[in-house]
Amino acid sequence: MLENDEGRIAVSSWSLHRTLGVTYPHDLDSHHVGPREETYGPGTARLIDLPRLLKSHWITRLEICSFHLPSRDAGYIAELRDALESAGVRLQTLLIEAGDLSNPATAARDGGWISGWVEAAIALGAEHARIIAGKQAPSREALDLAADGLNAIADRFAEAPIRLVTENWLDLLSTPEAVHTLLDKTQGRIGLNGDFGNWSGPNKYDELASIFPRAELCHAKASFTDGTLDADDYGTCIEVAESVGYKGPYTLIFDAKVPDEWAGINAERTFVLDQLTGRVAA
Numbered sequence: 001m002l003e004n005d006e007g008r009i010a011v012s013s014w015s016l017h018r019t020l021g022v023t024y025p026h027d028l029d030s031h032h033v034g035p036r037e038e039t040y041g042p043g044t045a046r047l048i049d050l051p052r053l054l055k056s057h058w059i060t061r062l063e064i065c066s067f068h069l070p071s072r073d074a075g076y077i078a079e080l081r082d083a084l085e086s087a088g089v090r091l092q093t094l095l096i097e098a099g100d101l102s103n104p105a106t107a108a109r110d111g112g113w114i115s116g117w118v119e120a121a122i123a124l125g126a127e128h129a130r131i132i133a134g135k136q137a138p139s140r141e142a143l144d145l146a147a148d149g150l151n152a153i154a155d156r157f158a159e160a161p162i163r164l165v166t167e168n169w170l171d172l173l174s175t176p177e178a179v180h181t182l183l184d185k186t187q188g189r190i191g192l193n194g195d196f197g198n199w200s201g202p203n204k205y206d207e208l209a210s211i212f213p214r215a216e217l218c219h220a221k222a223s224f225t226d227g228t229l230d231a232d233d234y235g236t237c238i239e240v241a242e243s244v245g246y247k248g249p250y251t252l253i254f255d256a257k258v259p260d261e262w263a264g265i266n267a268e269r270t271f272v273l274d275q276l277t278g279r280v281a282a
Contacts, residue, residue, distance in 0.1 A: 005273050005276045005277065006058065006060075006273070007060070007061075007249070008248070008249045008250055008272075008276070009059055009060075009061065009249065009250060009252065009269055009272065009273070010059070010061030010062065010063055010092050010249045010250065010251040010252065011054055011059050011061070011062060011063070011251065011252050011265055012062075012063040012064075012065065012095065012219070012251050012252070012253055013047065013050060013062070013063065013064045013065050013068045014065050014095075014253060014255070015252055015253055015254040015255070015261060015264070015265055016045070016050065016261050016265075017039075017040050017065075017068075018040045018041065018043075018261055019043060019044055019045050019261055019262075020040070020043045020045060020046070020047060020050075020068055021038055021039070021040045021041040021042050021043020021044070022036050022037060022038055022039065022040075022042070022043055022070075023037055023039040023040075023067045023068060024036060024037070024067055024068070024069065024070055025037060025067060026066070026067060026097065026098040028098060028099065028106070028109060028110060028113045029109070031072075031113065031116045033069060033070065033071055033072055034067075036070065046070075047064070047068050047069065047070065047080070048079060048080050048083050049083075050062060050064075051083045051084045051086070051087035051089040052083070052086075052087050054087070054089055055087040055088060055089055057262070057265070057266065057269075059089075059265075059269070060088060060089050060090060061089065061090050061092045061249055061251070062084070062089050062090070062091055062092060063091075063092050063093040063094075063095055063130075063251050064091065064093075064094055064095065064124075064126075065095045065097050066094060066095060066096050066097045066098070066117055066120075067097050067098075069120070072120050074123070077120065077123045077124055080124060081123075081124055081125050084124075084125065085125075090127065091124055091125055091126045091127065092126070092127055092128060092217070092249065092251070093126060093127065093128040093129065093130050093165070093193070093217065093251075094117065094120065094121035094124060094126045094128075094129050094130070095130045096114055096117040096118070096121075096129060096130060096131050096132065097132070098110075098113075098132070099111075099113055099114045099131070099132050100132070100134050100135045100136070101114075101131075101132075101133060101134050101145065101146045101148075101149030101150060102133065102134025102135065102136040102142040102143070102145050102146040102149075102172045103134065103135065103136055103142075103145075104145060107145055107146075107148075107149050110149070111149045111152060111153060114131055114153060115153055115156060115157075117129065118131075118153065118156075118157055118160075118162065118164070121162055122157070122160050122161065122162050126162060127162065127163060128162065128163045128164070128165050128191075128193075128216075128217065129162055129163075129164055129165070130165050130166065130167055130193050130217075131150065131153065131164060131165070131166050131190075132166070132167070132169065132170060133146045133150065133166040133167075133169075133170075133172050133173050133182055134146040134170065134171075134172035134173075135170045135171055135172060136171060136172055137171050137172070138171065138172050138173070138174065138175060138177075138178035138181075142172055143172065143178060143181050143182055143185065144185070146172060146182060147182055147185035147186055150164070150166065150182075150186050150189070150190050151185075151186055151187075151189055151190075154186065154189035154190060155189070158189075163191055163216070164189070164190050164191065165190060165191040165192060165193045165216060165217060166182070166190055166191075166192065166193065167192070167193040167194075167195055167198070167219070168192070168194060168195055168198055168199065168211055169195060169198045174199075175207070176207045176210035176211050179192065179210075179211045179214075180210075180211070180214075183214055191214075191216040191217070192211065192214045192215045192216060192217075193215065193216070193217040193218065193219060194208065194211055194212050194214075194215035194217070194218050194219070194241070194246070195218070195219035195221065195253075196208065196218070196219065196220055196221050196222075196234075196237040196253075197219065197221030197223075197253060197255075198219075205236055205237070205240050208237060208240050208241070209240050209243070209244050212240065212241045212244045212245075212246045213244045213245055213246075215241070215246055215248065216248050217248050217249060217251065218241060218246065218248060218249065218250050218251060219251050219253050220234075220237070220238070220250040220251060220252055220253060220268065220272060221252075221253035221254075221255065222234040222253075222254070222264075222267075222268050222271070223256075224254075224256035224258070224259070224264065226258065227256075227258040227259045229267050229268070229271060231271065234268075234271060235271075235275055238250075238272060238275045238276075239275070239279075242275075242276070242279055250272050252265050252268040252269060252272070253268075254268060
């Protein structure tokens with residue numbers, strides 16, 4: 001259990017992708033970081049600046065998307081780790097943003113590629129590495145193949161100071177049944193990062209309630225319309241998570257055109273903290 005509600009707030013680098021501007025695309029046939037691309041413009045801050053910027057907003061947990069990392073060289077890794085430690089910001093998770101362990105044509109290659117990024121996560125001092133389970137339809141064969149790949153990676157890093165997690169994301173884990181099947185097949189080696197924003201439809205809240213008892217982390221994405229946060233949906237998602245016993249951090253995911261990124265992050269942060277305080281007071 002985390003020490004207080006403020007300590008339950010994290011931010012993903014995705015929530016600041018326009019502030020960062022640049023990305024470094026992945027090539028799964030190589031362990032090299034791709035060339036710099038101004039995917040969202042030139043940006044106004046570097047990845048290494050985020051720990052300091054987050055701390056100025058009273059946020060002390062960060063998740064980094066792998067495509068935001070400009071280098072995996074030891075010197076840069078040491079610089080980024082020092083920036084995190086100097087700011088007093090914990091690297092909660094390195095989000096490994098590619099790979100498909102459920103595809104027989106790519107599973108072996110992608111397992112090796114993902115393992116290379118787990119090594120980078122360990123070097124950075126990350127507490128977790130998030131791995132995509134797979135992108136294929138959730139057949140028994142695809143789930144078995146993904147579980148085999150995840151188990152192999154977990155066994156490789158069994159003695160390392162990092163927790164591996166996957167997420168209810170993409171086709172393979174598009175239903176609660178598939179999530180439970182995969183987690184059962186990995187027998188505790190792999191944890192769950194539950195995501196509010198990856199599922200939709202009339203059964204969304206029941207489906208989230210099914211998986212969140214197993215969640216260790218949470219991507220807490222709010223919807224915004226014309227700059228206004230959808231309080232009904234966001235509040236219900238938080239209530240669902242808390243009511244089934246979730247006690248982990250809420251990683252703020254912001255992905256709207258308005259308001260600007262820091263305003264959106266601060267709106268989500270305020271809302272989550274108000275919800276948690278309200279539950280205690282009730």
